[in-house]
Amino acid sequence: MELIIQEDNSEELTPRVDNVEEYIRKLEDGDISEKTKEMEEYEKETGRYAIWRNVVTESFKRWLKGEKIYNRDKERISLYVTDKTKSKWQNFIKDSNYSTISKLIRNSVKTFIEDFHKKEIDQEISKINPKTVSNISHALKEPLTSIKGYSQLLIENHSNKLNENVLETIRNIFDQSILLENKIIKFLDNIKQPSQSPDILLIEDDLATIRLITSYFESKGYNCKGVVSGSKGIEELKNSTPKVILLDIILPDLSGYDICKTIKSDNDYKSIPVFFLTAIAGSEVEKKLDETKADGYILKPFNFSDFEEIFEILNNKSS
The missing domain is CATH 3.40.50.2300 (Response regulator)
Incomplete structure (x- = not known):
């Protein structure tokens, strides 16, 4: 069967006007001749016409009822799945935080892509020679240690001789150096070194x-x-x-x-x-x-x- 991936609006909707049916009837009967604020809001949000060739569009009607209408830069995708698969997805969203199948699929694809790229990065990192890692660590930490050390020295021993703006700048340098040092340590710790086989x-x-x-x-x-x-x-x-x-x-x-x-x-x-x-x-x-x-x-x-x-x-x- 074909499953159309678009927003499922089965949850309770909030109408955008007080009496939707009455509002639509007035539009169709020509009782409302001027462009209303709802029309302007809809066209700005979706890039679609509220009325086309003197006919109220179906998407505008759905929008008035509270449905989400995507703008023209979004494209509808069709998937062919079995009834069993569709049923599994529907059962899953009932027991989860996903309110629609489309949200489930979008988040699943997003997570898959993120994990895929992370694995690619991890694979590249794991190829780094241990000696290279050691050299990187030394090259990054040595100047950072000096910056952090001298900043701390100025703050602790010479704060009374510095004006407030200079002192605040030094404190900021010290704080940022600690943050950067922690990031470097975390990055280097995440590099998987090949385990050494025993003799x-x-x-x-x-x-x-x-x-x-x-x-x-x-x-x-x-x-x-x-x-x-x-x-x-x-x-x-x-x-x-x-x-x-x-x-x-x-x-x-x-x-x-x-x-x-x-x-x-x-x-x-x-x-x-x-x-x-x-x-x-x-x-x-x-x-x-x-x-x-x-x-x-x-x-x-x-x-x-x-x-x-x-x-x-x-x-x-x-x-």
Whole structure:
């Protein structure tokens, strides 16, 4: 069906003259020969004629009854929608602040366009290099800090030596510098910086082991992130790409063997080296290497020298 998008005047209308029907009858019978103030107001508001070729126009009649008549710079748009869609829209406006379907559509389109442009801007902003952001911040804040600082100094220490006009100007400069500084901070905070992937993802349910290993790798200049369950490890992989994964086999939710199979069967992750970190006997772990496609294993309790192969991988990927 065709849905004409124009103002729906189903709400109660306020007539523009006391007795609309009587007023229209007098116009049609020629009892009113001079242009009335209502005619002038209507023609000024809409750009249309109230009377055309001695006939009272239908739009003028509707206007007299209180309807909104758009001027000529507005264009009527037709949409073809199903009865089901129209019914949904009508039900929605009954339960909302929208009094008409046309208002609902206009506001929906406006919101969509605004959101679309905002997303475009956010995408462009997200491409800005972090170093560039830092340089922008420094370039903007450094002179602003000086302006704010000297203004405050003059206000606090020399206000009695300045005439009122000069003092008011300095106060205004100080206030505006604070406003500008807040805007700069807000803008820079909204720039989404790309998250840094950890060098090592450690999937281990023992917090003490996580603290020990992360501290050790960080002391060597590598970023190590620890998570306490298999599901959290898989979730972390959706947001980052570590260079190496250290994986406990016995976890509270998933088997390390199954997690490794999942990683190695995924084209996005299968190239990431996975090493089991476990207290299970080495002979048992070796039986699972082919099946899980793990790259190796480290037994608990471990020595830090056991991580030499991990460092070799990290160094090769860094070079």
